Amino acid sequence: MRILILGGDGYLGWPTAMHFAGGGHEVLAVDNYLRRTIAQQTQSEALMASPNLHARAKLFESLSGHRIQVQIGDCADFRFLEDVVRSFLPDAIVHYAEQPSAPYSMIGFSEAQQTLNNNLNATFNVIWAVLMHAPDCQIVKLGTMGEYGTPNVDIEEGWIEIEHKGRKEKFLYPRQAGSLYHTTKVLDTDLLWFYVRTYGLRVTDLMQGPVYGLSTQEAELDERLMPNFHYDDIFGTVVNRFLVQAVAGVPLTVYGKGEQVRGYLNLNDTLQCVGLAVEKPAANGELRILNQFTELFSVNELADRVQRAGKRLGLEVKVQTLANPRKEKEEHYYNPVHKGLLELGLKPHLMTEEVLSDMLAKIIRCKEQIDATKILPRVRWDTAGTKSGH
Amino acid sequence: MRILILGGDGYLGWPTAMHFAGGGHEVLAVDNYLRRTIAQQTQSEALMASPNLHARAKLFESLSGHRIQVQIGDCADFRFLEDVVRSFLPDAIVHYAEQPSAPYSMIGFSEAQQTLNNNLNATFNVIWAVLMHAPDCQIVKLGTMGEYGTPNVDIEEGWIEIEHKGRKEKFLYPRQAGSLYHTTKVLDTDLLWFYVRTYGLRVTDLMQGPVYGLSTQEAELDERLMPNFHYDDIFGTVVNRFLVQAVAGVPLTVYGKGEQVRGYLNLNDTLQCVGLAVEKPAANGELRILNQFTELFSVNELADRVQRAGKRLGLEVKVQTLANPRKEKEEHYYNPVHKGLLELGLKPHLMTEEVLSDMLAKIIRCKEQIDATKILPRVRWDTAGTKSGH
Numbered sequence: 001m002r003i004l005i006l007g008g009d010g011y012l013g014w015p016t017a018m019h020f021a022g023g024g025h026e027v028l029a030v031d032n033y034l035r036r037t038i039a040q041q042t043q044s045e046a047l048m049a050s051p052n053l054h055a056r057a058k059l060f061e062s063l064s065g066h067r068i069q070v071q072i073g074d075c076a077d078f079r080f081l082e083d084v085v086r087s088f089l090p091d092a093i094v095h096y097a098e099q100p101s102a103p104y105s106m107i108g109f110s111e112a113q114q115t116l117n118n119n120l121n122a123t124f125n126v127i128w129a130v131l132m133h134a135p136d137c138q139i140v141k142l143g144t145m146g147e148y149g150t151p152n153v154d155i156e157e158g159w160i161e162i163e164h165k166g167r168k169e170k171f172l173y174p175r176q177a178g179s180l181y182h183t184t185k186v187l188d189t190d191l192l193w194f195y196v197r198t199y200g201l202r203v204t205d206l207m208q209g210p211v212y213g214l215s216t217q218e219a220e221l222d223e224r225l226m227p228n229f230h231y232d233d234i235f236g237t238v239v240n241r242f243l244v245q246a247v248a249g250v251p252l253t254v255y256g257k258g259e260q261v262r263g264y265l266n267l268n269d270t271l272q273c274v275g276l277a278v279e280k281p282a283a284n285g286e287l288r289i290l291n292q293f294t295e296l297f298s299v300n301e302l303a304d305r306v307q308r309a310g311k312r313l314g315l316e317v318k319v320q321t322l323a324n325p326r327k328e329k330e331e332h333y334y335n336p337v338h339k340g341l342l343e344l345g346l347k348p349h350l351m352t353e354e355v356l357s358d359m360l361a362k363i364i365r366c367k368e369q370i371d372a373t374k375i376l377p378r379v380r381w382d383t384a385g386t387k388s389g390h
Numbered sequence: 391m392r393i394l395i396l397g398g399d400g401y402l403g404w405p406t407a408m409h410f411a412g413g414g415h416e417v418l419a420v421d422n423y424l425r426r427t428i429a430q431q432t433q434s435e436a437l438m439a440s441p442n443l444h445a446r447a448k449l450f451e452s453l454s455g456h457r458i459q460v461q462i463g464d465c466a467d468f469r470f471l472e473d474v475v476r477s478f479l480p481d482a483i484v485h486y487a488e489q490p491s492a493p494y495s496m497i498g499f500s501e502a503q504q505t506l507n508n509n510l511n512a513t514f515n516v517i518w519a520v521l522m523h524a525p526d527c528q529i530v531k532l533g534t535m536g537e538y539g540t541p542n543v544d545i546e547e548g549w550i551e552i553e554h555k556g557r558k559e560k561f562l563y564p565r566q567a568g569s570l571y572h573t574t575k576v577l578d579t580d581l582l583w584f585y586v587r588t589y590g591l592r593v594t595d596l597m598q599g600p601v602y603g604l605s606t607q608e609a610e611l612d613e614r615l616m617p618n619f620h621y622d623d624i625f626g627t628v629v630n631r632f633l634v635q636a637v638a639g640v641p642l643t644v645y646g647k648g649e650q651v652r653g654y655l656n657l658n659d660t661l662q663c664v665g666l667a668v669e670k671p672a673a674n675g676e677l678r679i680l681n682q683f684t685e686l687f688s689v690n691e692l693a694d695r696v697q698r699a700g701k702r703l704g705l706e707v708k709v710q711t712l713a714n715p716r717k718e719k720e721e722h723y724y725n726p727v728h729k730g731l732l733e734l735g736l737k738p739h740l741m742t743e744e745v746l747s748d749m750l751a752k753i754i755r756c757k758e759q760i761d762a763t764k765i766l767p768r769v770r771w772d773t774a775g776t777k778s779g780h
Binding site for chain 2: 078109112113116117120121124128132151152153154160162163164165167168169171172173174175176177180183186187190191193194198327333381
């Protein structure tokens with residue numbers, strides 16, 4: 001298959017590109033390095049410096065024999081994206097091309113504006129490039145479990161049948177997200193659903209939970225092929241951040257009561273899920289929504305697991321509670337369904353002590369590069385509104 | 391009160407500005423003439439040419455003694471809007487500043503892109519200008535009943551309590567709109583709700599049905615103060631369009647089966663509703679959603695009423711069924727609640743034969759200006775996706 005990866009330089013995009021290329025598909029990876037730019041601007045650089053996309057693709061080809069084409073440009077620019085789609089004519093587009101940080105989107109006006117316009121226009125342009133030039137191409141869009149928020153009822157997979165005053169209707173499951181970033185993903189879903197039902201596009205919208213992981217099968221070929229690994233408060237997801245804190249001797253920073261529950265998954269399972277979505281596509285006119293995670297944990301449980309895994313390696317890991325910089329329920333009901341991907345064939349890699357110890361061991365080798373000033377939260381949800389940010 | 395009207399040149403914006411000014415409020419009307427520009431580009435000019443906003447404000451002041459300040463600029467440009475809000479410091483903002491045509495948003499890529507970016511950025515900028523410079527100012531936002539679509543269950547006022555698997559939660563009522571324009575209003579509501587619950591803004595989101603009407607109390611002072619009245623397929627709402635067709639001797643164009651039911655209201659009731667929303671504001675942290683219409687009619691019922699009113703004036707009005715250019719259910723359940731505005735004090739002006747005859751009589755005086763080529767639908771939903779529009 002011909003697979004276009006938008007956001008191909010990212011934490012998920014680059015491993016996805018290698019994974020599909022390794023599987024014998026024709027892959028084109030596109031990125032404009034927005035995440036790298038923001039990481040520099042906010043002093044949130046990854047643990048290990050990654051070569052640029054062209055260099056990584058060249059290295060990967062020399063080691064594996066599998067080619068990844070690369071194009072640098074902005075998916076929020078329609079003329080660019082249209083050219084890419086018209087000339088590559090993909091069978092599937094994996095759309096990761098969004099500003100991916102919730103805290104960044106909450107810094108102030110300019111960051112919020114950039115997040116809104118980048119994310120919405122990228123999605124809008126993907127829709128239109130497909131409509132005009134590759135109407136049978138499946139769009140596989142990375143959404144987030146955060147679109148749903150933490151409602152007091154079970155979270156279904158994208159849709160809900162409601163009985164109301166004696167009548168029934170099936171609706172998109174109502175969404176209520178906790179940051180502007182997550183809200184842009186809600187808007188993406190609204191837009192995709194409008195164009196799917198109006199023009200018969202085929203779309204899979206993956207509601208993904210926080211991902212953890214440091215490497216993938218293809219990345220094992222060479223350290224320079226590793227996904228960019230963030231441990232900071234802007235781009236670092238909680239498990240990755242905790243593991244670095246454990247190695248750096250910084251107490252694990254639990255926000256608030258630590259009873260926030262989310263659905264997590266291993267980076268290798270992201271590759272599996274996206275692979276399954278591409279190989280078993282949605283039908284024309286179908287918006288298929290899949291909840292993409294494998295296990296539920298509270299933040300306190302994560303801290304506990306990292307502590308135990310650290311002990312195995314002789315690390316003394318402490319836990320410190322911080323005032324919650326976010327606006328979120330710290331104690332809440334959480335029972336999301338996640339059957340669809342298992343039915344498609346997902347075989348989960350669970351968060352065992354071995355998996356965590358293995359990640360810790362790799363991070364220990366980079367211990368010198370850890371900058372502890374990047375770990376503590378620098379963005380507070382409750383003050384962001386008053387900052388002009390420009 | 392200090393009231394800022396965004397989109398102050400529009401069919402609703404201009405009468406609203408006069409109405410508040412006439413009521414003794416300080417009014418600033420802002421517009422960038424986007425609707426006039428699009429009307430020219432699509433050959434959809436209004437029945438009567440209106441003087442520009444400065445000229446109309448001057449005329450209104452000379453006749454009524456009430457001043458309306460005017461500023462010309464683009465609300466999707468944050469620097470402009472921020473300056474306006476920072477210097478005028480409104481108590482309330484009435485936000486009409488959106489590309490208002492569903493058919494226009496369905497022409498092709500460029501029109502869809504313009505609608506998305508104009509509408510979302512205008513709303514985003516209003517939110518941020520208020521957050522930064524007038525946090526206690528109420529935003530009164532014009533949404534649309536079209537956000538809800540035509541679900542098979544009762545439509546509540548903005549919110550719904552759902553019982554699901556034995557647990558309960560209150561959600562934003564799930565939305566599913568029939569055009570990209572209507573979908574941008576769904577996204578507006580999502581954005582407003584995120585910022586209301588995060589930063590405690592006060593917002594009233596008015597879910598308005600199609601409006602009909604040709605004049606208001608203040609416009610009676612001089613013909614040049616009349617709202618711009620569209621009867622074309624791009625900007626003309628169905629009742630206004632039917633009345634012009636009746637006068638022009640063009641059969642009333644019913645799309646499809648004509649059993650599409652919507653909630654309608656008189657232009658004078660829009661003024662009342664917006665007035666009530668401004669005078670009795672939402673609380674801080676409240677997104678108050680009100681369904682703004684007074685009566686339900688099917689398209690066939692409207693055609694019938696126009697026919698009967700025409701007969702009174704000696705017009706022989708025919709009805710012609712056209713293949714539906716839109717994608718919508720032509721037979722459907724429709725039972726939307728509309729209590730909130732009545733509870734606030736709305737006294738409806740109903741669509742009596744007298745009201746329709748009065749409008750017909752006024753239109754007859756402009757009969758020479760009717761261009762029948764503007765009436766038939768020029769935009770088909772099902773082919774728009776294939777047009778690049780640029």
